[in-house]
Amino acid sequence: MLGESKYAPNWEARCAAKADQLEASLPKEWLMPASVIESFKLKEPLWKNKNNLIELDIPRRSGILSDKEYAIIQTDTPTLLKKLASGEFTALETTVAFCKTATVAQQMINCLTETFFDQALERARELDRMCEKGCLAGPLHGLPISLKDTFLLEGIGATLGMVFLLDNIATENSALVDLLLDQGAIHYVKTNVPQTMLSADSHNLIFGRTLNPQNTMLGAGGSSGGEGALVAFRGSPLGVGTDLGGSIRIPAFVNGCYGFKGTASRVPYGKQQIFMNPGLKFMSPVAGPIANDLDTLKIFSRIVSDARPFRYDYSAINIPWRVLSTDQNRRLRLGVVSEDQKYPLHPSTKKVLADAYARLEAAGHILIRLTPEECRIAEISEVMCNYPVLDKSVDRIVELEPAVPGRERLMSEFLAVKKDYIKPENLVNLTPIELWGYLNTMGDALLEDWRKLWVKYNLDACVGPPAQGCAIEHDLFGMVPYTCFLNLLNYPACVIPFSKVEYIPDATYEVKEGQAGPPWNAKALEGTAHTFQVFTPSYQDEECLEISGIIDKCLNGHVQ
Structure with a gap:
């Protein structure tokens, strides 16, 4: 019909409704009041002005985290895993700390697409009960791990920031999600991506634009931009992204983090939400970690490889992690x-x-x-x-x-x-x-x-x-x-x-x-x-x- 829009019907209203759903999922008691945000003296609008949220130490000044919760999010991930295993930090208090920080991050840098805090807290309680009995769920026991929006979690949306997937709800978990859960991890949020997943600017018409916490007038990268920004903000001790052209490495480096793209199929990639034809396999995308230190990348890679990933994904290669006796002082x-x-x-x-x-x-x-x-x-x-x-x-x-x-x-x-x-x-x-x-x-x-x-x-x-x-x-x-x-x-x-x-x-x-x-x-x-x-x-x-x-x-x- 002449003059008829070529776009999906009611796309603007449907996008707004999905964004409102995300906002409504954030616990009110974890949101900073306007007076606190005003005390940061930020230059507005954030995306057009230079603001270093890392230097401002927003999580500490937010008034949302207790002193212990702040100490938890500042603990490097290898040490955090040891404290979780020893019981010095409980899974529940650790999960609450990162859920709170992710909520604060969302107010500042708009990095989330889905939250499922209630499920995360219930799993944390379950893991703490195991720990009280002297058992650990696995080497990642009690560790909150954030996920790029491409990963499927049963009952949770997976839109990729695209209008045609607005009503998409996962009916099963991605292979890597199940593997990480079996190793003791706790999933609590999914993070923002670019429109079409093919650019390095994490901006789409549903969730909007993710900002870079070290300089809000700069992009957070893509396509795992929400992960890079959240990790840099200390809202996640370990983020998992995907990489088909740089989508782990770019968000890692633009946000001042470490990132690793391994050889394809060493980390299971099965059951991801994609928008391209799944039968046209031009080359294999890779799932991998973003973190604030290199040791966390090693821990993730070793644990995933040693978990026999072929049991979760037919395309995953069964190669156990090799321990190298590398001389740290050798000439390369x-x-x-x-x-x-x-x-x-x-x-x-x-x-x-x-x-x-x-x-x-x-x-x-x-x-x-x-x-x-x-x-x-x-x-x-x-x-x-x-x-x-x-x-x-x-x-x-x-x-x-x-x-x-x-x-x-x-x-x-x-x-x-x-x-x-x-x-x-x-x-x-x-x-x-x-x-x-x-x-x-x-x-x-x-x-x-x-x-x-x-x-x-x-x-x-x-x-x-x-x-x-x-x-x-x-x-x-x-x-x-x-x-x-x-x-x-x-x-x-x-x-x-x-x-x-x-x-x-x-x-x-x-x-x-x-x-x-x-x-x-x-x-x-x-x-x-x-x-x-x-x-x-x-x-x-x-x-x-x-x-x-x-x-x-x-x-x-x-x-x-």
């Missing part, structure tokens, strides 16, 4: 990923990387600078970005609602960057199955070339930037070439926070024709956490985390 041979001229690095990124490389070399590590022609970042990114073209169901779904600005930014960058590798006629003339085969053939060749690099230089690991910059102003992140290439290669990768962005008064940054990159607002980014990416070949997840520990010690002084 590290390949250095170079800047790709199609995706220029911010001046602050170049400075932080130069400082990191200098520290590593001063510690005796051997750095081998790989050329852009060896790294093939732009070529891999071009292959990666053309896989979604094969799924025509995506077009029908996204047409049901208006696009948010971050999604439009991603598309504009993709169209702007110069294409040199895929022949245009192949995108038009090949059938979908032929195009799929063509892209897979290109991917196989890239995998073989990278295999040769590991052998040629006898590398222990590679290091480099996870992005062109650090956290970026809302709606401007764009493409993710420095993370997505590792998804095509299926390499485990870890991000480590290192240093802060410094204002460089005389530096300039320009994105020329045929290039793509986020704008560089030096003043806005000043003081923001920067980071470093470490990766190894497939199935060397243990080596990746061990080497990351050596590098973390060198750069940050953290002893693993």
Whole structure:
């Protein structure tokens, strides 16, 4: 009919109702009154102004947490697990502490999509009764773990921030949810994601925009942006996200956290809510941890691997976690990923990387600078970005609602960057199955070339930037070439926070024709956490985390 909206009927009212449902689920006694929020003297609106909520220590000043609850959320996760096992902290008081902090976080940074506090508290009581009898449910006994919205929990919504899934209620648990429960974990919240899950800005029309707690005028990353923001805010001791192009690593590093994407299928991924055609498996997404320290990433990875994940998910690989006898003082041979001229690095990124490389070399590590022609970042990114073209169901779904600005930014960058590798006629003339085969053939060749690099230089690991910059102003992140290439290669990768962005008064940054990159607002980014990416070949997840520990010690002084 002429003039009829192309969007889903009543989409605005239905989105508002879902958002109201989330707000109503927050216990009133855990909400900060307006007078307390006013005492923080924040610059409004938050998303357009620089506010460091971490430095303001909002959880402590909220008036919601007791002194012991505040001490609980400030305890590192490895120590927290020991205190839970010994009974020094009960599961109930620990869960209450993180439920309260998550509620405070929601008021400040809008990071949640679903809460199920009552179920979490009841499970905590059950675990405490076990502990009183001298039993533990497992190595994660009593630990609250937050989940990205993609994970299914029976009876809980799973919308992915998309209108067409507004009424979706899970009828079963995701495989990893069941595994973590069997290890003693407590699930209590799910967290926000971008519209379509394909951008690095966690903003959608149902739940709105998630803010970065270290600088509210910057994005929280995506697609596990709610997880990264909640963990940084200390509202979760361990968050679980997913990664198909950088969606664990980007939210981890932009929020100043640690994140790990392992080799596909080492962590069970089954029974996730997705919006793409499940039968079109271009490459395997990965579930993995976001935390405030590297040891927590190791604990998660070891416990999941040792829990025989194939019992929960047919696609999970049965590889027990290997305990390595790594010499923490040994010299490493590290390949250095170079800047790709199609995706220029911010001046602050170049400075932080130069400082990191200098520290590593001063510690005796051997750095081998790989050329852009060896790294093939732009070529891999071009292959990666053309896989979604094969799924025509995506077009029908996204047409049901208006696009948010971050999604439009991603598309504009993709169209702007110069294409040199895929022949245009192949995108038009090949059938979908032929195009799929063509892209897979290109991917196989890239995998073989990278295999040769590991052998040629006898590398222990590679290091480099996870992005062109650090956290970026809302709606401007764009493409993710420095993370997505590792998804095509299926390499485990870890991000480590290192240093802060410094204002460089005389530096300039320009994105020329045929290039793509986020704008560089030096003043806005000043003081923001920067980071470093470490990766190894497939199935060397243990080596990746061990080497990351050596590098973390060198750069940050953290002893693993």
